[in-house]
Amino acid sequence: MHHFTLPDMSCGHCVAAITEAVQAADAQAKLQLNREARTADIDSALPREAWVTVLTDAGYPPAPATA
Template identity: 60%
Template sequence: MHEFNLPDMSCGHCLAAVTEALKSADGQADVQVSLEQKMVKVQSGLPREALAAALTEAGYPPAD
């Protein structure tokens, strides 16, 4: 399980965009988004770097 802090995520549209970006990278990914905590948890076979790249490309770069 990978966890990412997404400080730029602020609304329902953001939540949908984050989910879509991760599902596009890995259609089998289990994505759990918490808008309140600005956090996403992803169960995926892809490496963390690939998931972070998908989030960054969608406009939601993970914070360190």
């Protein structure tokens, strides 16, 4: 499971665009979005770095992970 904070996710269009990008990258991925918290949880075999690229290319770059 990969957890991302997506500061630019603010509306239903954003959710739809992110969902489409995730499904295009991995049709088997399980996605949970929380628009109010601006977070995404992606359960997928793809590595985190691949998801950073997918989300960034879709226009929703993840915030840097904090420890």
